[in-house]
Amino acid sequence: MRPRPRRLRTALAVLAACGALLAEAGTSTAQAAPAVSLRAGAQGVIAPGVRYEEFSVRASHGTVYGHLLIADLTNRHVSVDLLTPGAVAAREPLSAMADARGAVAGVNGDFFDISEVQHPGVVATGAAVGPAVEDGVPVKAAVPDGQRFGPPLPPGTSTRDVIAVGDNRVARLARLTFSGSVSTADGTIPLRGFNQYALPVGGVGVYTSRWGTVSRERAVCGTDRLRAARCSREAYEVTVRGGRVTAVSSRPGAGAVPRDGFVLVGRDGGARALRRLRPGSRVRLSDGLSGAAGLRFAVGGFPVLRGGSPLAGLDAVVAATRSAAGFGAGGRRLYLLALDGDAERDAGLTIAELASVMRQLGAESAVDLDGGGSSTLVARAPGSHRVTVRNHPSGGAERPVPEGVGLFSR
Structure with missing residues (x-):
């Protein structure tokens, strides 16, 4: 020994x-x-x-x-x-x-987001609360403090x-803060979320192929201070491929995000900003996790x-x-x-x-x-x-988790 x-x-x-x-x-x-x-x-x-x-x-x-x-x-x-x-x-x-x-x-x-009993009909995403970096690449950012489990x-x-x-x-x-924007012909839209199950009130989030296929509807539910608050009545989703808008929707959707593009989800004021985008509009993404350099x-x-x-x-x-x-x-x-x-x-x-x-x-x-x-x-x-x-895990068996x-x- x-x-x-x-x-x-x-x-x-x-x-x-x-x-x-x-x-x-x-x-x-x-x-x-x-x-x-x-x-x-x-x-x-x-x-x-x-x-x-x-x-x-x-x-x-x-x-x-x-x-x-x-x-x-x-x-x-x-x-x-x-x-x-x-x-x-x-x-x-x-x-x-x-x-x-x-x-x-x-x-x-x-x-992680394990249950959505407060929001009937909304699927629990299983996504983790905080930021994550894998093999030097940022994977996701953090939900608002009031949205955590x-x-x-x-x-x-x-x-x-x-x-x-x-x-x-x-x-x-460390403390990792997301910042980013999308540039359009009409100006710049700030981003306040990255592959996260909850967006700040009034915000727009970006979702990449790393998100998976689970519905993004949970992103517009709750508030910055109360996870159980109702889902926003104003939401909008924009799909971008090859730098151009290819689809828009009045509600966040499900399914795989294109590997050659991304999806934007907005709630409240963020939804109103996204409504200016139309199919064919040019969009350029700039984003990152502040504090993640060198990790x-x-x-x-x-x-x-x-x-x-x-x-x-x-x-x-x-x-x-x-x-x-x-x-x-x-x-x-x-x-x-x-x-x-x-x-x-x-x-x-x-x-x-x-x-x-x-x-x-x-x-x-x-x-x-x-x-x-x-x-x-x-x-x-x-x-x-x-x-x-x-x-010896509780219940006698492993619980599936989103990360380790x-x-x-x-």
């Missing part, structure tokens, strides 16, 4: 010696830091530069069991990338996405927050730990099954975590406890990923060419 990383040994020794309090939890009542213990015989190298660990946590709601991946980003054989089913608005089990890409391990990604955002965080790895192989937290990978998640300190205002009451991603050693070591079981009915971690656990395991900064039934961690056994699910964080060792 290989020795534990020095940083991890030190963190656990300090914890056992002093039983530190989580003073940074941002709550009115001090909360004892959960005690983390590695499980003997349940750790080891699964591929060059990638380790797997199992641990237990004595937390406020009981004992929780967890699973951890540690990737050494200084190892030239190791890389990190986004796992997807091939479309933004699609879902697959994490294990299937990992095997399809040849990943040696991974964890589920951001929260998941627990309330901590103060100062946004749906635009991501954990990312750059071309320099260093992990960091090879990014996935959405709200920060819980930054620079070694938990964020202020983290919830210290509600316990749940959690997944998380973080980095230490100045961004040179990546940590991916998923908990076992149905913590909503049994034990679990609060967001404040999750921040503490990630710090004890070696992370300097970390984000919360989708939890509950989505929490899944997969890894190969040494010598195998397929991953297996290492944690994949670890590669070549």
Whole structure:
């Protein structure tokens, strides 16, 4: 058995010696830091530069069991990338996405549009909340804060927050903001969305072939502050191929977006702006994710730990099954975590406890990923060419998800 990383040994020794309090939890009542213990015989190298660990946590709601991946980003054989089913608005089990890409391990990604009970007749897209970058290419942008699924955002965080790895192989937290426009003979129309399941009120969004075939109608439902608000009565869709408008519609449609073009969807004032376009009109697109330059990978998640300190205002009451991603050693070591079981009915971690656990395991900064039934961690056994699910997901089986964080060792 290989020795534990020095940083991890030190963190656990300090914890056992002093039983530190989580003073940074941002709550009115001090909360004892959960005690983390590695499980003997349940750790080891699964591929060059990638380790797997199992641990237990004595937390406020009981004992929780967890699973951890540690990737050494200084190892030239190791890389990190986004796992997807091939479309933004699609879902697959994490294990299937990992095997399809040849990943040696991974964890589920951001929260996503899983249910549309507030909007009868509107199809849930399955698309993730936040921005994403795959293999250096921006895939999507973030929905407005009020349109997200998941627990309330901590103060100062946004749906635009991501954990990312750059071309320099260093992990960091970032905030990616979409900006763009379409130029027409009548002027310029600003863009406020990119392959996302919800558009800002009054905005226009662009959808590429990466969106998939799912209906884009969800994009005009809700408001910037209330996901459950009714769908807009003013909507318009424009299809562009080869730089010219080829079709228009009074409602967002479904079906594949042309690979040699794009679709524009507008709501409210944005719909009125698009109505000026007619079939045959020339249209030129300019867009991008501000902050994404130099990134090879990014996935959405709200920060819980930054620079070694938990964020202020983290919830210290509600316990749940959690997944998380973080980095230490100045961004040179990546940590991916998923908990076992149905913590909503049994034990679990609060967001404040999750921040503490990630710090004890070696992370300097970390984000919360989708939890509950989505929490899944997969890894190969040494010598195998397929991953297996290492944690015990809620309900006893993998939930299909739109994206994951994949670890590669070549």
